[in-house]
Amino acid sequence: MKSGNLGYPRIGREREWKKALETYWAGRLEEEELHSELKAIRLRGLQTQKEKGIDVIPVGDFTYYDHVLDTAVMFGLIPERFGFTGGKPDLSVYFAMARGTREATACEMTKWFNTNYHYIVPELSDIEPRLTGNKPLDAYLEAKAELGIEGRPVLVGLYTFLKLSKGYAAEQLKSWIDRLLPLYGQVLHELEAAGAEWVQIDEPILSTTLDAEELQHVSYIYSRLSAAAPGIKLMLQTYFEAAEHYEAISALPVHGIGLDFVHDGGRNLRAISQHGFPGGKLLGAGLIDGRGIWRADLGSKLGTLTALTGIVAADHIIVQPSCSLLHVPVSAEQELALEPTLREALAFADEKLEELALLAKAGSSGPDAIRRELEAAEQSRSALQQSPSRNSKQVKERIAGLASQPSSRAESFEERRKAQRERWNLPLLPTTTIGSFPQTPEIRSARRKWRKGEWSDTQYDAFIKAEIKTWIGLQSELGLDVFVHGEFERNDMVEFFGEKLSGFAFTANGWVQSYGSRCVKPPVIYGDVELTEPMTVAETVYAQSLTDAPVKGMLTGPVTILNWSFVRDDKPREEVAYQIALALREEVEALEAAGIGMIQVDEPALREGLPLKREHWPAYLDWAVRAFRMSTSTVKPETQIHTHMCYSEFHDIIEAIDALDADVISIETSRSHGELIESFEKHTYEKGIGLGVYDIHSPRVPGSEEMTVMIDRALRVLSPDQFWINPDCGLKTRKAEETIAALRNMVHATKLAREKY
Ligand code: GLN
Ligand code: ZN
Numbered sequence: 001m002k003s004g005n006l007g008y009p010r011i012g013r014e015r016e017w018k019k020a021l022e023t024y025w026a027g028r029l030e031e032e033e034l035h036s037e038l039k040a041i042r043l044r045g046l047q048t049q050k051e052k053g054i055d056v057i058p059v060g061d062f063t064y065y066d067h068v069l070d071t072a073v074m075f076g077l078i079p080e081r082f083g084f085t086g087g088k089p090d091l092s093v094y095f096a097m098a099r100g101t102r103e104a105t106a107c108e109m110t111k112w113f114n115t116n117y118h119y120i121v122p123e124l125s126d127i128e129p130r131l132t133g134n135k136p137l138d139a140y141l142e143a144k145a146e147l148g149i150e151g152r153p154v155l156v157g158l159y160t161f162l163k164l165s166k167g168y169a170a171e172q173l174k175s176w177i178d179r180l181l182p183l184y185g186q187v188l189h190e191l192e193a194a195g196a197e198w199v200q201i202d203e204p205i206l207s208t209t210l211d212a213e214e215l216q217h218v219s220y221i222y223s224r225l226s227a228a229a230p231g232i233k234l235m236l237q238t239y240f241e242a243a244e245h246y247e248a249i250s251a252l253p254v255h256g257i258g259l260d261f262v263h264d265g266g267r268n269l270r271a272i273s274q275h276g277f278p279g280g281k282l283l284g285a286g287l288i289d290g291r292g293i294w295r296a297d298l299g300s301k302l303g304t305l306t307a308l309t310g311i312v313a314a315d316h317i318i319v320q321p322s323c324s325l326l327h328v329p330v331s332a333e334q335e336l337a338l339e340p341t342l343r344e345a346l347a348f349a350d351e352k353l354e355e356l357a358l359l360a361k362a363g364s365s366g367p368d369a370i371r372r373e374l375e376a377a378e379q380s381r382s383a384l385q386q387s388p389s390r391n392s393k394q395v396k397e398r399i400a401g402l403a404s405q406p407s408s409r410a411e412s413f414e415e416r417r418k419a420q421r422e423r424w425n426l427p428l429l430p431t432t433t434i435g436s437f438p439q440t441p442e443i444r445s446a447r448r449k450w451r452k453g454e455w456s457d458t459q460y461d462a463f464i465k466a467e468i469k470t471w472i473g474l475q476s477e478l479g480l481d482v483f484v485h486g487e488f489e490r491n492d493m494v495e496f497f498g499e500k501l502s503g504f505a506f507t508a509n510g511w512v513q514s515y516g517s518r519c520v521k522p523p524v525i526y527g528d529v530e531l532t533e534p535m536t537v538a539e540t541v542y543a544q545s546l547t548d549a550p551v552k553g554m555l556t557g558p559v560t561i562l563n564w565s566f567v568r569d570d571k572p573r574e575e576v577a578y579q580i581a582l583a584l585r586e587e588v589e590a591l592e593a594a595g596i597g598m599i600q601v602d603e604p605a606l607r608e609g610l611p612l613k614r615e616h617w618p619a620y621l622d623w624a625v626r627a628f629r630m631s632t633s634t635v636k637p638e639t640q641i642h643t644h645m646c647y648s649e650f651h652d653i654i655e656a657i658d659a660l661d662a663d664v665i666s667i668e669t670s671r672s673h674g675e676l677i678e679s680f681e682k683h684t685y686e687k688g689i690g691l692g693v694y695d696i697h698s699p700r701v702p703g704s705e706e707m708t709v710m711i712d713r714a715l716r717v718l719s720p721d722q723f724w725i726n727p728d729c730g731l732k733t734r735k736a737e738e739t740i741a742a743l744r745n746m747v748h749a750t751k752l753a754r755e756k757y
Contacts, residue, residue, distance in 0.1 A: 001314045001315065001317050001318075001319060001360045001363035001364045002055040002056055002317075002318045002319070002360055003053065003054050003055050003056070003318065003319050003320070003353075003356040003357045003359070003360035004054065004055060004056030004057075004058075004152070004284065004318040004319070004320040004356070005049055005054050005056065005057060005058055005320060005321060005325065005353065005356065006058055006061075006154070006200065006202075006237060006239070006258070006284075006286075006290070006320055006321055006323060006324045006325070007058050007061040007154065007323075007324025007325055007326050008045045008046075008048075008049060008058065008061065008062075008324075008325055008326070008349060009045070009325060009326055009328070009329070009330050009349050009512070009513070010041070010042075010045075010061075010062055010063060010326070010513060011330065011511060011512075011513055011519055012041045012044070012045075012330070013330050013331060013334075013509075014509070015511055015519060016037065016041055017038065017041050017517070018517040018518075018519060020033075020034055020037040020038060020041075021034070021038075021064070021065075021516075021517045022517055025095070025099075031091060034091075038062075038064065039142075041062075042062045042142075043142075043143075043146055043147060045062065046059070046143055046147055046149055046151070047147060048350060048353070049353060050147065050149055052350065052353035052354055052356075052357055053353075053354075053357035054353055054356060054357060055318075055360070056152050056198075056318055056320075057143070057149055057151045057152065058151065058152055058153075058154045058200060058324075059136070059139040059140050059142075059143045059149070059151030059152065059153055059154065060135055060136035060138075060139035060140065060151075060153045060154045060155070061154045061324060061326070062139065064091070064094065064095075065094070065095065065098045065120070065516050065517075066098065066118075066119050066120050066515070066516065067119070067154075067156060068112075068119035068120055068121075068122065068156060068161070068164060069094070069097060069098055069107070069119070069120035069122075070135055071122070071135075071155070071156045071161055072097075072120070072122035072123075072161075072165075073089050073093075073094055073097070073132065073133075074131065074132060074133050074134070074135050074187075075129040075130070075131065075132070075180065075183055076089075076127065076128075076129055076130045076131070076132045077122050077123065077124060077127055077129055077165075078093060078097065078127070079097070079104075079107070079123045079125065079127070080125075080127070081103070081104040081105070082096050082097060082101075082104050083103075083104070087132075088132055088133060089132055097120060098120055098516055099516070106120075107120045107121055107122075107123060108120070108121040108123075108166070109121065109515055111608060113204055113207075113208075113240050113612060114240060114608065114609070114610065114611065114612055115240070115291070115327055116327075116512070116514055116520065116522075116564070116608070117326065117327060117512075117513060117514065117515070118514060118515035119164065119515075121164065121165065121166055122161065122164065122165035122166070122167075123165070123166060123167040124165050124166070124167040124168045124176060125167045125168075128179070129179055129180060129183055130183070131183050131186055131187070134186075134187050134190050134191075136153030136154060136155055136187060136191060136199070137153070137187070137190050137191050137194055137196075139151065139153060140153045140191060140194060140196050141194060150197075152196075152198045152199065152200050152235070153191055153196055153199050153200065154199075154200045154201075154202065155184070155187065155199060155200070155201050155202065156202050157201045157202050157203035157205070157236070157237075158177065158180050158181070158184050158221050158225070159177075159203055159205055159206075159214075159217060159218050159221055160202060160203045160204055160205040160206075161180070162176055162177065162180065163205045164205075173217065174217070177217060177220070177221060181221065181224050181225070181228070182228075184225055184228070185224070185225065185228030185229060188225065188228060188229035188232050188234075189228065189229045189232075191229075191232060192229050192231045192232040196232060197232070197233060198232070198233045198234075198235055198255070198256070199232055199233070199234055199235065200235045200237050200258075201234050201235065201236050201237060201254075202237045202239075202324075203218075203236055203237060203238060204237075204238060204239050204240050204323075206218065206236075206238045206243050206244060206245075206249055207238050207239060207240050207241040207242060207243055207244060207260070207612050207613070208241075208244065208612045208613060209244060209612075209613045209614045209615065210244045210245060215245055215248055218249075218252070219248065219252060222234070222236070222252045222253055222254055223252075223253050226253040226254060233254075233255035233256065233282075234254040234255055234256070235254070235255065235256040235257075235258055235282065235284060236249070236252060236254045236256065236257050236258065237258035237284060238257070238258060238259060238260065239258070239260045239263075239286060239290070239322055239323035239324075240260060240263055240322075240323060240612055241260065241263055241264055241265075241611065241612045241613060242259075242260070242264035242265065242267035242268045242271070243257075243259055243260075243264075243268060243271075244613065246267075246268070246271035246272075246275060247271075247275050250275070250277060250278055250281070251278060254281075255280075255281060255282060256281055256282030256283070256284060256318075257277075257281060257282075257283060257284065258283075258284030258286060258318075258320065259272075259283070259284065259285065259286055260286040260322040260323065261285060261286050261287050261304055261322065262286060262287065262288070262289045262290075262291075262322035263289075263291065263322055269304065269307060269308070272308070272311055272312075273307070273311065276311060277311055277312045280316075281316070282316050282317070282318060283308065283312045283316060283317050283318070284318050284320050285304075285305065285308055285317050285318065285319055285320060286320055286321060286322035286323065287301045287304060287305065287319055287320070287321075287322070287359060288301070288319075288320070288321045288322065288352050288355050288356055288359070289321070289322055289352075289569070290321035290322040290323035290324060290325055290327060290328065290352070291322065291323065291327050291328070292328070292566060292567075292569055293328055293329065293332075293346055293347065293348055293510070293524065293566045294345060294346065294347060294381075294568070294569045295344075295345050295346060295347040295351065295355070295377055295380055295381060296347065296352075296355050296377065297377065297378075297381055298355065298358065298359065298362075298370070298373065298374050298377040298378070299374055299377075299378060301355075301359055302359065302362055302367055302374075305317075305319070305359060305362070305363050309363065314363055314364065317363065318360075319356050319359045319360045319363060320356065321352055321356065325349040325352060325353075326512075326513065327512060328348050328349050328352070328512060329348040329349065329507070329509065329510040329511055329512055330348055330349050330350060330509075330511075331348050331349065331350040331351070331509075332346040332347060332348040332350070332351050333350070334508055334509045335507050335508055335509065335510070336508075337508055338505060338507065338508075339505070341380075341383045341384050341387050342384065342389075342505055342524075342526055344380040344383065344384075345380050345381060345383070345384040345526075348510070355377075358370045358373050362374075384526070385570060387527070389502070389503060389526065389527030389528065390526075390527050390528060390568075390570070391528070392502075392527075392528035392530060394530065395528040395529070395530060395579055395582075396528075398579075398582055399575060399578060399579065402578060405578075405582065405630055406630070406633050406634055407626050407629040407630045407633055408629055408633055408661065409629075409632075409633045409635070409637070409661060410637070411637040413661065413663070413686065413687055415637055416637045416638075416640075416663060417663070419636075419637040419638040420637070420638055420639075420640050420663060422638070423597065423638040424550060424597075424640070426481055426482070427481060427754065428720055428721070428754050428757065429711075429720060429723055429724070429725050429750050429753055429754055429757070430481040430482055430724050430725070431479075431480045431481045431482070431724070431725045431726065431746065431747055431750050432480060432481060432482035432483075432484070432552070432666075432690070432724060432725075432726050433475075433480070433484055433726055433727060433730075433731060433743070434484075434644050434666060434726060434727060434728075434729050434730045434731070435484050435486075435487050435552070435554045435600065435602070435644070435730045436484075436486060436487040436490070436730035436731055436732035437467075437471050437484070437486035437487070437488070437731050437732065437736075437739065438731060438732060438733075438734055438735060438736050438739055439487075439488070439732040439733070440735075440736065443467065443488055446460060446463045446464075447460070447491065464488050464489045464539065465542055467486060467488040468485050468486055468488065468539060468542060468543050468546075469546060471485075471486045472485075472543055472546045472547050472551075473546075474740060475547075475549070476547060476549065478740070478743050478744055478747055479747050480549070480743065480747065481549065482549065482550050482551075482552060482598060483543065483547060483549050483550065483551045483552070484543075484551065484552050484554060485539050485540055485542070485543035485551060485554070486543075487554060487730070487732065489539055493556045493560075493602065494522075494523060494556055494560065494561050494564045494565065495523055496535075496556075497535060497555070497556050497561060498523035498525075498561070498565065500531075500532070500533065500535040501529050501530065501531060501532070501535075501580070501583055502527065502528065502529060502530045502531075502532050503525055503526065503527035503528050503529040503530065503579070504523050504524065504525055504526075504527075504529070504565070505523070505524045505526055506521070506523055506524070507521060507524060509521075510522070510524070510566075520564075522564055522565050522566050523564075523565045523566070524565065524566045525562070525565045525566065525567045525568055525576060526568050527568070528579060529576070529579040529580050529583050530579075530583055531583040531584075531586045531587060534587065534590045535555075535587055536553060536554065536555060536587065536591065537587075537590050537591055537594050537596075540553045540554070540591060540594070540596050541594045541595070541596070544595065544596060550597055550598050551596065551598070552596075552598040552599065552600045552642060553588075553591040553596040553598065553599040553600065554599075554600050554602070555584055555587060555588065555599065555600070555601045555602070555631075556601070556602050557584070557601045557602055557603040557606070557627075557628055557631065557643065558577050558578075558580040558581040558584055558627040558628060558630075558631055559577060559603055559605065559606045559609060559624045559627055559628060560602060560603050560604055560605040560606065561580050562576055562577045562580060562609070562627075563605040563606075563608055563609045564605055574623040574627075577623060577624065577627040578623075578626075578627055578630060580627070580631075581627040581628070581630040581631040582630060582631070584601070584631040585630060585631045585632070585633075585634060588601070588631060588632060588634070588635060589634060589635070592635050592636065592639050597638065597639050597640065598639070598640045598641075598642060599632070599635070599639065599640070599641055599642065600641075600642035600643065600644060601628065601631060601632055601641065601642070601643050601662075602643065602644045602645075603628060603643055603644070603645055603660075604644065604645055604646040604647070604729075606624055606628075606645060607645070607647050607649065607653065609624060610653075617653075621653065621656040621659075624656070625656050625659045625660055628643070628660050628662075629659075629660065629661060632661075632662070633661075640663045640664060641661075641662045641663050641664075642662060642663065642664040642665070642666070642688075643660060643662040643664075643665050643666075644665070644666045644667070644729075645657070645665070645666075645667050645668065646667075646668040646728075646729050647667075647668060648667065648668060648669045648675065648676045650667060650676055650679050651675075651676075651678075651679035651682070651683070654679060654683045654685070655683075658685060658687070661687075662687065663687060663688055664687065664688030664689065664690065664724060665687065665688070665689050665690070666689070666690035666691075666692065666724065666726050667689070667690070667691055667692065668692050668728045668729050669691040669692050669728065676691060677691075677713055677714060677716070677717055680717040680718060681717050685718070685722075686722065687722065688722050688723075688724055689718060689722055689723060689724065690723065690724030690725060690726040691710070691714050691718075691723075692726060692727055692728025692729065693707040693710040693711055693714075693725055693726070693727070693728075693746060693749070694706065694707055694710070694727050694728060694742060694746065695728050696727045696728045696729050696730070696731055696733070696734060696742075697728070697729075697733075699734065699735070699738055701738055701741045701742045701745070702742060702745065703745055704745040704746070704748040704749040704752070705749075707725075707745060707746055707749035708749045708752060708753065711723075711725065711749060711750075711753050712753075715753075715757060720753075720757040725746060725749070725750045725753075726746075727742070727743075727746065
C-alpha cells in the first residue's frame with residue numbers, strides 16, 4: 001500500500017510566497033528573483049513531502065496565483081482585452097488577468113466549490129484555444145532533475161475546467177469539449193514521452209449534481225483521453241463530497257479513481273461495498289481530512305482502510321488526503337503559544353503527511369507497525385475531548401434542551417411591522433449603511449499599540465469613542481436615517497467575536513490561501529462556545545447616546561462565524577452553529593435591554609456553506625436558518641432585526657432567506673442588479689429590503705444619477721414601502737472622503753426618489 005498526496009500549500013511556511021509576489025508587484029523584485037524565490041518554495045514543498053515518506057508526490061499543483069488561471073493560460077484562453085498577441089504569454093499578461101490593469105479589468109474570481117479558495121474564472125468567448133506551454137510537464141521534469149522525485153503531474157480535468165468557465169452558451173459545451181480534447185491529449189502525450197507513468201486529473205465537478213447528459217460528456221471525454229495517450233495512466237480524482245453516479249464513474253476507462261472518504265457522508269464506502277471496485281484499477285482512498293486541521297483518529301481510519309482492503313487489494317490502494325492540502329495551513333510546529341492539549345490535537349499539512357505515511361505503513365504491515373503512533377493519536381484526541389473547554393455543563397444542558405429553545409418570533413411580520421412603524425416613524429425609503437466605516441491606517445495603528453501594551457485600555461477606548469463620535473456627527477450631517485457606530489474596534493468580523501467568546505483559539509501561523517496572494521487565518525473553534533461578557537454593548541450604547549436617530553447594533557451571525565472558522569470535528573457542524581447562536585442570542589438580548597432597538601446580524605457566508613449536491617441543500621439551509629433564528633427570535637416585536645448578505649445569487653435560496661424572518665435585509669447587488677431584480681419578478685418578498693445602490697468595492701465615487709437608476713429599477717418590482725436605501729456592503733475598505741461623498745450622493749438620490757414615489 002502506498003501513501004500519496006493531492007496538492008501541497010503554496011504559500012510557504014512563513015508566507016514567503018505572498019511576500020515574494022507582493023514585492024514583485026510593487027516593483028521591488030526583479031522577475032528573475034521572483035522565479036528563483038518561488039522555485040525555492042516549490043522545491044521545499046516537494047522535499048518535505050519526500051522526507052515525510054509520501055510515495056506519490058503531486059507536481060504541477062504549485063502556482064504563481066491560481067491553478068485554474070494557469071490552466072486557462074496554458075490553453076491560450078487569454079481574453080482580448082489583455083492585448084496578448086501570440087507566442088508565449090509572459091508574467092505581465094498572467095498577472096493582468098488575475099489582477100487587472102488600468103486598461104483592462106481583471107477576470108472574475110469566484111469560490112472553488114464549497115471552499116474559501118477563490119479561482120480565476122476562465123473566459124472562453126471565441127478565442128481558439130492552443131497550447132502555450134505544458135505546465136505539468138515542466139513541473140515533472142523539474143522535480144526529477146532537481147530532487148530526483150518521480151512526481152505525479154496534476155491537471156485540472158477537462159470537464160471541471162469547462163464547467164467553471166464562462167463565456168459560452170450551454171449548447172456550445174460539446175464543441176468546447178472537442179476543442180479542448182486535443183490540447184489535453186497533447187499535454188498527456190508529452191508527459192508520456194517524458195516518462196511520466198501516472199497523471200492526476202482533478203474532476204471535483206464529479207462530486208456535484210450531474211444529470212445523465214453530463215455523465216455522457218464525462219464518459220466521452222475519458223474514452224477520448226485514454227485513447228489519446230494510451231501509455232499514460234490517469235488517476236481520476238474526485239473530492240469535497242461523494243462521487244455522483246459511482247457506478248458510472250468507476251467504470252470510466254481510466255486506471256485509477258480517487259474518492260473522498262471524509263466529506264462524503266459515508267456514501268463512497270457504501271457504494272464500494274455495494275457495487276465493488278473495478279479490478280485492476282487503483283483506488284485513491286481519501287482518508288485524511290484535507291479541509292480540517294485536526295489530528296486524525298487513526299484507529300477509525302484504519303477501520304475504514306480494513307473495510308476497503310476487503311474489497312480492493314492492498315497494493316491497489318493509495319492512502320491520501322480527501323483533497324489537496326491547499327486548504328490547510330503548512331505546519332502546526334510553530335503553534336507553541338497554544339494550550340498544549342489543543343496544540344497536540346492539531347494536524348496541518350505537514351502533520352497530515354505523517355499520518356498518511358503511517359496509515360500506508362499500517363495498511364502494508366498491519367496495525368502493530370504503528371501501535372505507538374496509534375496510541376499517541378488516541379491520547380491527544382481524548383485529552384482534548386476531556387478538557388474542560390469541551391465539557392461546559394451549561395452548553396450541554398442548553399443543547400439537550402434545544403427543541404424548547406425559541407426559534408421563531410412570537411409575532412407575525414405584519415404585527416412586527418406595525419409595532420416597528422409606530423416606534424420608529426421612519427421616512428419612506430429609509431437610508432442606512434451596512435455597518436463599518438473606514439478602517440484607516442490610524443485606527444489600525446492604534447489597535448496595534450493597544451495590543452502591544454503601548455496603549456492602555458482607557459487610551460484605546462477613548463480613541464475608539466472619538467472615532468464613533470466623529471462618524472455619528474457625519475451621519476447626522478449627511479442626513480441618514482438609521483445610523484451605525486462604525487465597527488472601529490473590530491479587526492475582522494469573525495475574529496472580533498471569536499476573541500470574546502469561549503471555545504475559540506487563534507493560531508500564530510495558521511494561514512491558508514484565499515485568493516491570489518491573499519491569505520486568511522481562520523479562528524479555530526475547539527471548545528464549547530459561550531458568551532463570557534457583552535461583546536458590543538458598550539460601543540453601541542455610546543453611539544446611541546450621541547443621537548436621537550436609531551443606531552443599529554451590529555453582530556456577525558452564527559452561520560458566518562462557523563463557515564469562516566476551522567470547526568471541531570467531534571460534533572456535527574449544526575450543533576456548533578447552535579452553540580454560537582445561543583451565545584449570540586444573549587448578546588442580542590443584552591443590546592435590546594440596553595435600549596438598542598435595531599440589531600443587524602450579518603450572514604454574508606450563509607450561501608457558501610451550501611453543499612455541492614442540490615439534494616443536500618434543504619438539510620443545510622434548514623439548520624442554518626434555524627441557527628440564525630435562534631439568535632434573533634427572542635426580541636420584542638418593536639425591535640427590528642436586520643441582516644446583511646454579500647452576494648446576489650439569491651433566486652435559488654430565496655425561500656430560505658425569507659425564512660430567516662429578518663425584518664430588514666440588505667443584499668449586495670450593484671454588480672448584478674439586473675439578475676437579482678428578475679428574481680423578485682418571480683418571487684414575492686414582503687419584508688424590508690435594501691438592494692445596495694452602489695458598489696463599495698471601488699474607490700470611484702458614484703454620482704447620484706447612477707443610484708437613481710438603481711433605485712428606479714428596484715422599485716419596478718419592489719414596493720417603496722419596503723425598500724431601504726444603502727450601499728452594497730460595509731465601508732471599511734474605503735477612504736473617508738470617498739465614503740462621505742458617496743453617501744452624500746446617496747442621500748440626494750433618496751430625496752429625489754421620495755419626491756417621485
Ligand atoms: N457589518 C459588516 C461591515 O459593514 C458586514 C461585512 C460583510 O458583509 N462582509 O463591515
Ligand atoms: Zn457585505
